[in-house]
Amino acid sequence: MSRKAFASSADLAEKEQTLEVLADGVYALTAEGDPNVGAVEGEDFLVCFEAMATPVAAGEWLAKLREHTDKPVRYLVLSHYHAVRVLGASAFDAQAIVAHENTRALVAERGMQDWESEFARMPRLAKQADSVPGLTWPDVTFSERMTIDLGGDRGELQLRYCGRGHTEGDLIGWLPKHRILFAGDLVEAQAALYTGDAFHRDWVSGTLDRIKELRAEALVGGRGAVSRGRDAVDAAIEQTRHFLRVLIDEVGAVHQRGGTLKEAFERAHAALYDEYGHWPIFEHTLPFDVSRLWDELGGVERPVIWTAERDREVWDQLQD
Structure with missing residues (x-):
């Protein structure tokens, strides 16, 4: 059996990006399982949701957005602290960068280590890392x-903390007028969950x-296509829940009987693979999840801080 390439280091093919207009002044950019981003127009300003991994990558997203609106970015909202979501922030020239208070604390505690870790795991996303x-x-x-009052008849954008999940600082963006939700990585639509910093x-x-x-x-989940309609939204939420439940059940069974981490990984992989193994980044994320x-x-x-060195140790122990 050939050795698996580390994390997403071999995933070098560009993904096709799709910009969707979800309602008047509400935008989402998806890209075949790459991290999603979005934007909401206020009366005379923009709120952008997520920042991508580098200013160069963010600039490409903004160029697409500028085909629809030239309003200045007043708020850049970050759903959580992970590097591929936040390090492109300087491209937005935002008046304010908004996040949950726990996210700011996590940047201080482990932001530099996460930067090194994620850019090594997903080099294609780190476009012009310098x-x-x-x-x-x-x-x-x-x-x-x-x-955030969007002004005029545009309604409001509510940023909410729903509890610990993908990290201890995830927030969501909710547009009550349009019933559109930006869920960050708390929900994935047919993309594997990363739970390496999860509760x-x-x-x-x-x-x-x-x-x-x-x-x-x-x-709009963290990765995957936009879910449209109540049935599709509920399906995305329940797929996310099911992945977590299977992971908890399988790893928990091995832990309870005094087995090994390697056994837990193999059992979780076997239980999840048929349904989720074809999803983007499944093989990448599962060792860190387990x-x-x-x-x-x-x-x-609280999650142990991931470093580039620890990433390799876990990968070599479980995924080879």
């Missing part, structure tokens, strides 16, 4: 909710329950 000027620091934070048991229950209670009519869940089941409350 264009990144440094860590991205939110300058507006909140704990539970922040509301699995919170995520699978209360956090996803709060998201589902919004009864969104369209959902490692974090194993720690969590062992009483490690």
